[in-house]
Amino acid sequence: MSPNSTSRTEMKRKYAILGMLAGIAGTNAMADTNVQFTGTVDNYVGSMRNSGDKRIAAVNSGGMTTSWFGFKGSEDLGGGLRADFALTSFFQADSGAQGRFSGDTLFSRDANIALNGGFGRVQMGRGLAPSFLPYILSNPFGDSFTFSPLVLQSYVPTGAFGNRVWPSATASDSGWSNEIIYTTPDFAGFKANVHYQFGEVAGDNSKRNVGINALYFHGPITATAFYHDTQVSNPTANNPIVDITGAPAFPSTVNFSSIVRQKAWFLGGAYDFQVVKVFASYQNTKDNSATSKDMNDKTWSLGASVSLGAGSILFDYAQTRRSGSIVGTDLKRDTTSIGYDYNMSKRTDLYAIYMSDKVSTFDRAGSVGLGIRHRF
Helix, strand or coil, X not given: CCHHHHHHHHHHHHHHHHHHHHHHHHCHHHCCCEEEEEEEEEEEEEEECCCCCCCEEEXXXXXXXXXXXXXXXXXXXXXXXXXXXXXXXXXXXXCXXXXXXXXXXXXXXXXXXXXXXXXXXXXXXXXXXXXXXXXXXXXXXXXCCCCCHHHXXXXXXXXXXXXXXXXCCCCCCCEEEEEEEEECCCECCEEEEEEEEECCCCCCCCCEEEEEEEEEEECCEEEEEEEEEECECCCCCCCECECCCCCCCCCCCCCXXXXXXXXXXXXXXXXXXXXXXXXXXXXXXXXXXXXXCEEEEEEEEXXXXXXXXXXXXXXXXXXXXXXXXXXXCCEEEEEEEEEEEEECCCCEEEEEEEEEEEECCCCCEEEEEEEEEEEC
16 A cells, blocks of 8 residues: 555544544434534734744744644533543644644544542543643733744744754643643632653653642632643653754754653743733743753743733743753843734634744844634
């Protein structure tokens, strides 16, 4: 069988699964389980260039939110107990391609089942990393992997995936596979999530990810924090976090692939003054590898959302200072975004954003995007 035939067969198999799930959702009225088909479509047109990258003019997916779709459901088991599930998939709305990038898994956003009751909630499968909710709640651009300075510096490597000019500050992914999450009950606005990802490395149970986050909501106050100790990357299993090889921002002699262990902590939050909502955060990450190389990032951000008409003016600034033996000379990255997000309805919004990005060893670069997002 040819590679193209194999690829077509694999895609047919995946779409057959999605079709089956859609059929389940379509017969929801006849079942006890409440199933929803939901998602977000987000496309923008723009001229994009991060510092150290080449400029590209294009229609791209996921300006404010990574496009996704899928199925979520729950069943009342009685006695205050409920079963939940989620199967959700990222896609690129500009091309129709599956996933966030080539090689991304089908249900890389969610693939989990949970029991929910008075004791809290226990979830198994692929779900959020402990860092995700604190990040998106502590910046005005939310979960934008394109225009949020905090999310961009934390999760997205500059230079795409082949030329790591600026490795992302946060190791692993925004979601963890092979994971158990315990969520506490809500205590007067306070809730915590304990995360454990099995590394599933045969003969070595020490390779795993652990983390915890805390969320507090009370009136105008939002407070968040997380800690993680990670050794396994995602979304695929058995994939160790590795050091960067031969990137221009690093000494040319750096060329190794040892397993990295990262420890990170984060504090962030927001305060809503009604017309103006302010955001702030601080993060410290420390990488260590078997070759005694190290990298330390200190990242802080400050932002605001200002209500104007049917939308909001958004502003955010993030700065990372990077040091360590792998870096040599200390490096700095600063990113600023400003834009306007206009609500056409409860589900649809238009946005226009300008972003400026500078890595200390490269020229400053600017990006501009105009997009539309619809939630269903």
